[in-house]
Amino acid sequence: MDLLTGLTTLAADVPDPAGLLPARQQMALSLGWHIVLACFGVAFPTMILVMHWRGVYRDDPLALVLARRWAKVSAVLFAIGAVSGTVLSFEMGLLWPGLMGRFGDVLGLPFAFEGVAFFLEAIFLGIYLYGWGRIPPRRHLLMLVPMALTGIAGTFSVLAVNGWMNNPTGFRIVDGEVTDVDPWAAMFNSGVLWQFLHMWVAAFMVAGFSVAAVYAAGMLRGRRDRHHRLGFTVPFAFASVAALLQPAIGHLLGSRLADTQPAKLAAFELATETESPSPLRLGGLLVDGEARWSIDIPYLGSLIARNSLTAPVQGLDTIPLDEQPPVNITHLAFQSMVGIGTALALLALVYWVARWRGHDLLRSETRGGTWLLRAAVAAGPLAVVALEAGWIATEVGRQPWVVYGVMRTTEAAGNASTALWWVLGASAVLYAAMTIGAVLVLRSMARRWREGDESLPSPYGPELEPAEELRR
Amino acid sequence: MSLEIAVAAALFTGVVAYSVLGGADFGSGFYDLTAGGTRRGAELRRQVDHSIGPVWEANHVWLIFVLVVWWTGFPSTFAAVATTLAVPLVLALVGIVLRGSAFAFRKYAATVAQARFFGVVFAVSSVVTPFFLGTVAGAIASGRVPTAGEGDPWASWTGTTSLVGGVVAVGTCAFLAGVFLVTDAARAGKAGLTAALRRRVLVVGLLTGAVVLAALVPLHDDAPMLWAGLTGRALPLVLLSFVAGLTTVVLVAVRRFGPARWSAVLAVASVVSGWGVAQYPWLLVDEVTLVQAAGAPATLQGLLVVVGLAAVLVLPALGYLLWLTQTEAWSGAPGAREVQK
Numbered sequence: 001m002d003l004l005t006g007l008t009t010l011a012a013d014v015p016d017p018a019g020l021l022p023a024r025q026q027m028a029l030s031l032g033w034h035i036v037l038a039c040f041g042v043a044f045p046t047m048i049l050v051m052h053w054r055g056v057y058r059d060d061p062l063a064l065v066l067a068r069r070w071a072k073v074s075a076v077l078f079a080i081g082a083v084s085g086t087v088l089s090f091e092m093g094l095l096w097p098g099l100m101g102r103f104g105d106v107l108g109l110p111f112a113f114e115g116v117a118f119f120l121e122a123i124f125l126g127i128y129l130y131g132w133g134r135i136p137p138r139r140h141l142l143m144l145v146p147m148a149l150t151g152i153a154g155t156f157s158v159l160a161v162n163g164w165m166n167n168p169t170g171f172r173i174v175d176g177e178v179t180d181v182d183p184w185a186a187m188f189n190s191g192v193l194w195q196f197l198h199m200w201v202a203a204f205m206v207a208g209f210s211v212a213a214v215y216a217a218g219m220l221r222g223r224r225d226r227h228h229r230l231g232f233t234v235p236f237a238f239a240s241v242a243a244l245l246q247p248a249i250g251h252l253l254g255s256r257l258a259d260t261q262p263a264k265l266a267a268f269e270l271a272t273e274t275e276s277p278s279p280l281r282l283g284g285l286l287v288d289g290e291a292r293w294s295i296d297i298p299y300l301g302s303l304i305a306r307n308s309l310t311a312p313v314q315g316l317d318t319i320p321l322d323e324q325p326p327v328n329i330t331h332l333a334f335q336s337m338v339g340i341g342t343a344l345a346l347l348a349l350v351y352w353v354a355r356w357r358g359h360d361l362l363r364s365e366t367r368g369g370t371w372l373l374r375a376a377v378a379a380g381p382l383a384v385v386a387l388e389a390g391w392i393a394t395e396v397g398r399q400p401w402v403v404y405g406v407m408r409t410t411e412a413a414g415n416a417s418t419a420l421w422w423v424l425g426a427s428a429v430l431y432a433a434m435t436i437g438a439v440l441v442l443r444s445m446a447r448r449w450r451e452g453d454e455s456l457p458s459p460y461g462p463e464l465e466p467a468e469e470l471r472r
Numbered sequence: 473m474s475l476e477i478a479v480a481a482a483l484f485t486g487v488v489a490y491s492v493l494g495g496a497d498f499g500s501g502f503y504d505l506t507a508g509g510t511r512r513g514a515e516l517r518r519q520v521d522h523s524i525g526p527v528w529e530a531n532h533v534w535l536i537f538v539l540v541v542w543w544t545g546f547p548s549t550f551a552a553v554a555t556t557l558a559v560p561l562v563l564a565l566v567g568i569v570l571r572g573s574a575f576a577f578r579k580y581a582a583t584v585a586q587a588r589f590f591g592v593v594f595a596v597s598s599v600v601t602p603f604f605l606g607t608v609a610g611a612i613a614s615g616r617v618p619t620a621g622e623g624d625p626w627a628s629w630t631g632t633t634s635l636v637g638g639v640v641a642v643g644t645c646a647f648l649a650g651v652f653l654v655t656d657a658a659r660a661g662k663a664g665l666t667a668a669l670r671r672r673v674l675v676v677g678l679l680t681g682a683v684v685l686a687a688l689v690p691l692h693d694d695a696p697m698l699w700a701g702l703t704g705r706a707l708p709l710v711l712l713s714f715v716a717g718l719t720t721v722v723l724v725a726v727r728r729f730g731p732a733r734w735s736a737v738l739a740v741a742s743v744v745s746g747w748g749v750a751q752y753p754w755l756l757v758d759e760v761t762l763v764q765a766a767g768a769p770a771t772l773q774g775l776l777v778v779v780g781l782a783a784v785l786v787l788p789a790l791g792y793l794l795w796l797t798q799t800e801a802w803s804g805a806p807g808a809r810e811v812q813k
Contacts (some may be wrong), residue, residue, distance in 0.1 A: 076577070079575065087565060088552070089539045092554075094555070094561065097551035101546070101550070101552075104548075104550060105767025108547070109545055112778040113778060115537045118533055118536065119530065122533050123792075134802055249601045428571070438577070443582075444586075
């Protein structure tokens with residue numbers, strides 16, 4: 001279900017349903033957009049919690065100011081995240097009737113749990129946002145705790161569905177009918193734990209690096225006050241822990257692939273044929289069935305994918321052509337994710353080691369400090385790119401299956417096509433408008449805060465004159 | 473009660489809750505739209521923001537709850553409805569997206585011009601969305617969704633019952649919202665706003681009541697199944713709705729706003745429940761019954777576990793939020809500290 005696989009689908013014998021290509025594009029657009037906001041929904045409350053806690057318990061008014069501003073930012077992000085999530089709920093039926101009609105009762109339960117988690121998050125967000133100055137400070141702070149916890153529960157639930165699509169279980173197919181449905185087995189499938197951890201940690205990388213990048217940019221423009229240092233340090237610390245954990249989690253997740261999804265692994269590694277030991281191929285493309293232009297590092301492929309110096313990575317030649325994912329997209333997306341992830345982990349390491357050795361790069365106006373800040377600014381968008389690349393790698397790598405080994409994506413799509421193309425066009429406009437609106441509003445918030453306007457003026461028209469108010 | 477019926481009851485509870493709580497949110501868009509120019513409408517718009525700001529996000533989740541329980545509990549009918557009624561669903565969806573984002577954007581807009589733009593988007597989409605959701609309900613109730621899905625993309629939702637469903641949805645949302653808004657305005661001591669809102673609520677209430685009554689007539693031919701149910705099994709609910717609606721109008725007229733809220737909720741909840749009871753036991757009228765459409769028993773049990781969990785976790789939290797919005801500090805009562813802008 002992605003932007004590009006539709007162009008390279010390999011199933012030749014059965015004609016694709018007319019709704020397949022627009023459905024894939026539509027899903028790619030809406031999910032690719034939503035996933036970034038979902039990261040903020042999951043990770044931002046925890047970061048605000050730490051900042052707010054500092055303000056309340058260490059009596060730090062500056063931290064309180066930051067927590068309150070972040071809360072206002074999260075209100076905007078949460079609102080557009082919620083509506084784009086609703087889009088996805090509708091789309092499950094609009095775009096993939098074949099999947100939902102047949103497997104709705106197998107995969108649906110985790111969605112129901114996600115519904116509960118999201119409900120709680122929305123309720124406590126409302127309480128928290130409107131609770132400033134109206135709820136006793138310590139209780140107000142506590143309202144963030146359920147939000148942080150529901151972020152975990154919600155991530156687990158959504159990834160349970162994706163884990164199931166990659167490792168389907170909890171049902172049998174007898175004479176073409178789905179039977180013996182066990183939704184709990186489907187929910188706690190073998191892939192869910194590592195996929196969940198990978199995504200949850202990624203959310204902290206995206207939100208942490210993005211927020212830190214904003215303050216890093218401010219410091220590059222000379223605003224090196226305590227406000228900016230604090231606003232940088234807290235999210236950067238979250239992002240650093242996440243970035244350093246992520247390679248280990250990713251490795252454990254990836255090492256399952258040799259057993260569960262050899263075609264995806266072969267595409268990740270650009271393994272055209274089974275080699276023992278397998279090299280690690282950096283870069284490169286598959287051209288006419290051959291890997292070209294890659295830099296091969298011997299042994300490392302086996303070591304990374306199989307935890308062994310000799311075990312082979314199963315090659316694409318062992319997989320029927322109509323069961324191979326689009327290899328180049330999968331390979332490049334996977335490598336982009338790993339490459340950027342590694343760079344981000346190094347950035348975190350460099351910053352904290354230097355700081356531990358007495359070089360606080362945020363205080364120094366030296367070239368080293370400037371370069372580090374520039375890297376920190378780039379880290380925000382790069383974390384988003386890595387997120388999208390990772391998502392493309394796992395989703396495109398699963399093709400041509402929507403439910404791995406059970407149902408092809410072609411069987412999940414419907415037959416409407418003209419309508420779906422119109423919907424896609426309209427969605428592109430809508431999402432572009434939403435993006436512009438969000439950027440516009442967030443920038444105006446930042447500008448007014450810089451000018452010292454803490455409580456934003458009412459946007460509902462000119463304030464009434466006192467006399468006028470009396471007359472009413 | 474069988475497993476299928478228990479899950480269907482939970483699903484329908486979600487529909488009723490969304491009609492009442494989400495409906496009140498959507499309806500406030502009607503007053504926002506008709507509030508007048510920037511200066512004249514400022515007080516009312518501020519009241520709309522104040523009243524629904526803390527709750528709209530939570531109220532919106534009922535819709536997601538309904539969708540998720542539907543596709544999990546009755547998967548094939550969800551696919552059938554989604555493919556047949558794609559047009560009104562997509563239009564409602566566009567409305568939901570524009571409304572939610574524009575509401576958030578307006579609150580933090582940079583200039584009055586921007587706020588006006590976002591405000592118009594918010595208000596228009598608030599009125600349009602319930603209409604299309606209402607047509608979806610009407611299409612299902614009049615038996616226009618085939619079991620196999622991919623029914624007629626236009627005729628399926630442009631029948632009399634659908635259009636009536638849309639108009640009734642818009643009217644009930646506006647009526648509910650008006651009662652809530654006028655109560656909030658009265659409690660905050662805004663006399664001028666209260667008087668203006670009161671007049672409008674009375675007009676909207678009487679109009680909506682007339683439409684609902686008049687709408688029953690064409691249903692006889694267009695949706696005989698539904699008609700039989702509404703005049704048979706569901707008749708007590710229809711009458712209850714009528715009495716509660718009338719009571720609300722009287723209470724608003726005599727400025728007893730507090731109790732009017734409860735009778736307004738009762739009126740809307742009973743009219744929506746009336747539809748559900750009248751349609752029973754069909755899920756897609758004349759096509760599939762609830763029992764036939766149900767998914768695997770293990771999944772239905774699982775869903776009941778989730779519903780139980782939601783009852784334990786969500787309802788108290790939601791109750792706390794709704795209670796907070798009624799407290800002095802939050803409602804903007806005279807003398808209360810107003811810190812958050």
